[in-house]
Amino acid sequence: MSKIIITDTTLRDGSHSVAHRFTINDVTRVVSALDSANVDIIEVGHGDGLAGSTANYGFSAVPEMDLIKAAVQSAKNSKIATLLLPGIGTVPDLEKVKDLGVKVIRVATHVTEADIAHEHIEVAKKMGFFVVGFLMMAHRAKTERVVEEAQKMESYGADVVYATDSAGALLPKGVKERISALKSALKIPVGFHSHNNLGLAIGNSLAAIDAGATYIDGSLGGLGAGAGNTPTEMLVGVMERAGIDKNANFFKTIDASSLVRNEVLEPYGVHLPAIQDSLMLGYAGVYSSFMLHAKRAAKRFNVDYRDIIVEAGRREAVGGQEDWLYEIAEELSKK
Amino acid sequence: MNKVKVGIIGPGNIGQDLMIKIRRSKYLELTCVVGIVESPGIKRARDMGVDASPDGVKYLVKHYKDEIQIVFDATSAKGHLENSKYLREAGMFTLDLTPAALGPYCVPAVNLDENILKEPEVNMVTCAGQATTPMVAAINRAADVYYAETVSSLSSFSAGPGTRANIDEFTQTTRNALIKVGGADTARSLIILNPAEPPIYMSNTIYCRVRDKNIEKIAKSCEDCLAVMKSYVPGVRFRMKPILKDPKDDIVMLGVEVEGAGDYLPKTAGNLDIINAASIRIAEVKAKQLLGVKE
Numbered sequence: 001m002s003k004i005i006i007t008d009t010t011l012r013d014g015s016h017s018v019a020h021r022f023t024i025n026d027v028t029r030v031v032s033a034l035d036s037a038n039v040d041i042i043e044v045g046h047g048d049g050l051a052g053s054t055a056n057y058g059f060s061a062v063p064e065m066d067l068i069k070a071a072v073q074s075a076k077n078s079k080i081a082t083l084l085l086p087g088i089g090t091v092p093d094l095e096k097v098k099d100l101g102v103k104v105i106r107v108a109t110h111v112t113e114a115d116i117a118h119e120h121i122e123v124a125k126k127m128g129f130f131v132v133g134f135l136m137m138a139h140r141a142k143t144e145r146v147v148e149e150a151q152k153m154e155s156y157g158a159d160v161v162y163a164t165d166s167a168g169a170l171l172p173k174g175v176k177e178r179i180s181a182l183k184s185a186l187k188i189p190v191g192f193h194s195h196n197n198l199g200l201a202i203g204n205s206l207a208a209i210d211a212g213a214t215y216i217d218g219s220l221g222g223l224g225a226g227a228g229n230t231p232t233e234m235l236v237g238v239m240e241r242a243g244i245d246k247n248a249n250f251f252k253t254i255d256a257s258s259l260v261r262n263e264v265l266e267p268y269g270v271h272l273p274a275i276q277d278s279l280m281l282g283y284a285g286v287y288s289s290f291m292l293h294a295k296r297a298a299k300r301f302n303v304d305y306r307d308i309i310v311e312a313g314r315r316e317a318v319g320g321q322e323d324w325l326y327e328i329a330e331e332l333s334k335k
Numbered sequence: 336m337n338k339v340k341v342g343i344i345g346p347g348n349i350g351q352d353l354m355i356k357i358r359r360s361k362y363l364e365l366t367c368v369v370g371i372v373e374s375p376g377i378k379r380a381r382d383m384g385v386d387a388s389p390d391g392v393k394y395l396v397k398h399y400k401d402e403i404q405i406v407f408d409a410t411s412a413k414g415h416l417e418n419s420k421y422l423r424e425a426g427m428f429t430l431d432l433t434p435a436a437l438g439p440y441c442v443p444a445v446n447l448d449e450n451i452l453k454e455p456e457v458n459m460v461t462c463a464g465q466a467t468t469p470m471v472a473a474i475n476r477a478a479d480v481y482y483a484e485t486v487s488s489l490s491s492f493s494a495g496p497g498t499r500a501n502i503d504e505f506t507q508t509t510r511n512a513l514i515k516v517g518g519a520d521t522a523r524s525l526i527i528l529n530p531a532e533p534p535i536y537m538s539n540t541i542y543c544r545v546r547d548k549n550i551e552k553i554a555k556s557c558e559d560c561l562a563v564m565k566s567y568v569p570g571v572r573f574r575m576k577p578i579l580k581d582p583k584d585d586i587v588m589l590g591v592e593v594e595g596a597g598d599y600l601p602k603t604a605g606n607l608d609i610i611n612a613a614s615i616r617i618a619e620v621k622a623k624q625l626l627g628v629k630e
Contacts, residue, residue, distance in 0.1 A: 054523055055484045055542035055586050087526040090503040112491060112530040115499045140530075300581070316531035323486045323540035327575045327590050 003245040004209060007041040007104075007217045008034050008232050009193075010260060011071065012083055014223035016047035016289045018268045021061040024070045026264050030220070031074040033259050037252035039232065041104055043081040044071040047225060047289055048320070049108065050082060050089035050097065056322050057289075065096060072101040079103040079130070085320065086116045091123050098127050107153075108134035108164070110318045111141040114149040118156050125157035132191065132215070133158035136319050139169040139285055143177050147185045160189045160215050165204065166319055168197030168226055168278070169285040172207040183212035191215030194230045196222055197282030201230040202238055209244060220257040223265070226288030227278030233257040280306050284313030293322045297329035307332055338364035339622035342395050342403045342427070344418055345410035346376025346387070348495070349432060349607060352599035353407055354380060356615050362622035363615070366403055369395045392418040396425040403427055404625060405618050411497060419456065428621055429456035430614040434497075434504050436460075440512045443616040444469035444563045452621050461505055462606035463487035463524060464512040465613045466539045466571070466593055471517030473560035474577070474587055477552045478545035483519035485509065485541050488527040490534035493604040502526060519543070537593040537605035538574060544585050553577050553587055561591075567616035568609050570594030570602070 133153030593605030
């Protein structure tokens with residue numbers, strides 16, 4: 001079995017958990033810890049990617065370029081990655097992070113909309129980035145459609161394509177089906193990114209590896225949108241027990257996670273994980289970063305958070321449509 | 336009553352929807368439709384009894400100079416760069432529905448005035464720009480906007496290959512209009528494609544950070560603005576009336592939905608409908624001026 005490449009997204013997906021308030025000091029400490037644990041790729045940035053600092057998703061406390069610069073300076077071996085969602089971030093943002101020394105760009109679209117990433121993948125590739133195509137909300141499309149969209153990303157020049165379970169709604173069977181199909185249809189490697197909303201992050205990651213995925217995402221302590229991602233330290237431990245080859249060091253990954261839990265998160269008052277709230281996301285198939293926004297909207301309009309999430313699922317909201325949550329809450333408040 | 340003769344370049348989805356809208360107009364008479372190949376759109380024009388040709392802009396200016404006074408260009412940015420030269424030379428007032436933006440942006444609810452009608456051509460911004468700029472301008476008048484941000488969600492089927500291939504241009508053009516026409520000091524525009532079935536209506540959320548947080552005054556200004564928009568886009572309505580996102584903060588938030596007229600394009604393509612409806616409005620005001628009609 002081939003070696004698995006691990007991407008840790010504590011400082012990008014985990015940015016949702018702290019409402020995008022990470023500081024340079026946080027980034028420096030976490031990147032150093034992950035780097036000494038030999039984690040392959042470290043993703044840094046606003047939770048919604050480049051230029052995600054907005055009224056809709058939350059403003060960053062520290063400019064993203066400052067955080068990314070600090071990350072690049074703190075990494076000796078690990079590669080620094082960042083995310084771009086076409087429709088939010090643009091090509092000029094790619095140029096800025098190229099100058100800062102970022103090596104990996106992950107370009108994300110809703111699972112059925114790969115063609116809006118054509119320009120960004122092509123340009124990023126020409127600029128010399130290692131380019132990852134990220135198909136979000138992979139539970140929303142049938143396997144054949146996921147394959148079709150992944151092939152588009154491959155044709156634009158992506159080096160890897162991920163099936164991304166943004167809502168933490170896939171069950172192991174659904175993961176296996178999608179990853180196997182991708183594996184046989186694509187020439188490039190396949191990746192999987194999980195959310196733990198139904199408690200299946202580790203199980204789904206293993207199912208993905210069994211089906212041929214060679215790129216897997218995690219975050220320290222599982223910090224991330226909704227119930228968070230696959231805890232990186234747990235993933236590394238499980239891979240050791242399963243005899244799966246990887247570069248990351250188990251104990252050092254645990255140390256990095258302890259740093260996050262015991263020191264980095266302390267000033268934010270964030271405790272992991274918020275299972276009761278995130279369970280609703282997986283249940284209703286709703287984008288994980290909607291959780292905090294829906295909780296705020298519930299408070300603003302004095303309605304039940306769970307009703308908002310169920311309604312967002314019924315309306316088939318996709319990633320990025322955080323704005324709908326306030327409208328839903330307002331409507332519920334009138335019933 | 337006399338009507339002003341108009342032409343369409345580019346009989347695709349947008350062009351065919353325009354044909355139906357123009358036929359309803361009291362002031363506009365569709366006289367010629369041109370494309371660059373024989374197509375269903377050319378056939379539709381002929382079926383409507385309109386002269387149509389696959390010989391492009393050259394046919395239009397050769398046969399209709401001094402006769403057609405207003406032209407809708409629904410081709411592409413590249414197409415318009417070429418067409419514009421001929422149309423300017425022929426003195427035909429042009430509504431540019433492409434992203435080329437050689438002329439100034441025009442959003443009828445905000446800046447449709449004498450001055451802009453003197454231009455040889457005006458640009459229609461983007462569908463998101465037409466849907467959101469009026470509200471930003473309305474809030475700016477009431478409350479002085481220092482930052483505007485819009486999130487436009489379109490049904491996947493209604494976003495054509497041109498939009499998809501140039502998504503950066505779409506958000507950047509929309510942002511520019513929020514500043515230049517809407518009056519915001521700075522701005523951002525986001526776009527989301529949603530593939531839900533049945534398709535969603537075009538939905539727009541507008542956030543404005545304001546210097547004067549008077550929500551009653553803002554609400555009144557937005558209501559007035561909606562009434563003006565409704566006069567040319569009947570399917571526009573609030574999804575959510577203006578609120579303070581957080582009463583302690585300075586962010587005003589509202590939602591506007593656009594249901595299309597359902598002419599050639601389905602009602603869920605409100606994004607395509609609004610840009611057409613806005614260009615028809617401009618053409619009618621220009622036509623009334625040419626005809627010397629006063630209302």
